[in-house]
Amino acid sequence: MYKRQGIIGENYGYISNIEVLETKVTGINRVASLVCNSDNAKGIENIIGEKITVTATGDYVGGIVAYVYNHLCYNIQIKDSTIEGNNNIGGVFGYAKGKSEEKNIQNISANNIKVTGNSNVGGITGQTRDYGMQFANIYNSEIYGTGENIGGAIGQKLDWSDVKSISVKECNIEGIGIDSRNVGGAIGNDESNQIANIYVCNTTIKSTGNDVGGLIGRKSYHSRVELSVGYNLSVSGSGDVGGLIGSGNAKIQKCYINANVKASINAAGGLIGNLTNIEMNDINNTSELNESYFVGKVIGEKNVGGQIGNIEEDIYIGKNNYYYYSNYVQADLICNDNATISLGIGLSLIHI
Secondary structure (H helix, E strand, C coil): CCCCEECEEHHHHHHHHEEEEEEEEEEEEEEEEEEEEEECCCCCEEEEEEEEEEECCCCEEEECCCEECCCCCCEEEEEEEEECCCEEEECCCCEEEECCCCCCEEEEEEEEEEEECCCCCCCCCEECCCCCCCEEHHHHHHHEEECEEEEEEEEECCCCCCCEEEEEECCEEEECCCCCCCEEEEEEEEEECCEEEEEEEEEEEEEEEEEEEEEEEEEECCCECCCCCEEEEEEEEEEEEEEEEEEEEEEEEEEEEEHHHHHHHHEEECCCCEEECCCCCCCCCCCCCCCEEEEEEEECCCCEEEEEEEEEEECCCCCCHHHHEECCCEEEEEEEEHHHCCCCCCCCCCCC
């Protein structure tokens, strides 16, 4: 059952040049200040939202649009607003789904907002599927989730499309449940095709659970993460905590991280907390870590590494070490287990 609340319940056309100011909306599911459900529409663009309060007891809740399907969303701003719901909760969109790379989200800005939910909670969108995102910025904001998949920009990304040119600045992103996991400075849980040009700075990312990353909490598919930066970050969790990625597998190239990284129990890494590299070879589950740099501090009880905290199998390097090369670390490492601490990998037989 849907209890939709917003200025526009259903949109199948084109919406543009609208300001939503000092508005309060309450409801159950698919609740937003402007549009509840936008399905195969012509587009939504040039929208400003300010001093908005959206409160729902159910799912699919957004500051501007609750549920978007298969159309361009362009040039949308929100500031000084509060958004609260259960699952799929976002500062701008609750849930966004598309069909092609052209049907994407572009030029989105959020400033001084607070987003609170259970799972799939993001500063821009709670969850997105088959929908690219480019040129999105969130500043001076708070994102809280009691469940999993909590991100500064995107809670959960489920698809093949790309995420490029995202900035998260001066934000606080927290998993506040008993065992909240998949918490990231930009993306909580990512399964997308390519992540590039992500910038997260002056931001705190923390959780009571595992899989906490300065940029990505959990990387669930071994696609590319490149040309991205985390600066002056505080990243902490129970286990599998990384300055770049908390846990997962990816092809990482030319990334820079400056962070304090802390795991209260296990696996803290300057770049990756836990590398899920089981049965990796030249074809399957292939990870890479090349030309990347970590500067900062890494703290944990065990499995503390300047690059990687823990690996699930020893590193597969192939014939010419094509997968791991030219990485640099300048770090203070603190670990209670001297057998599992290294500037390379905390737990390993082969150090990189």
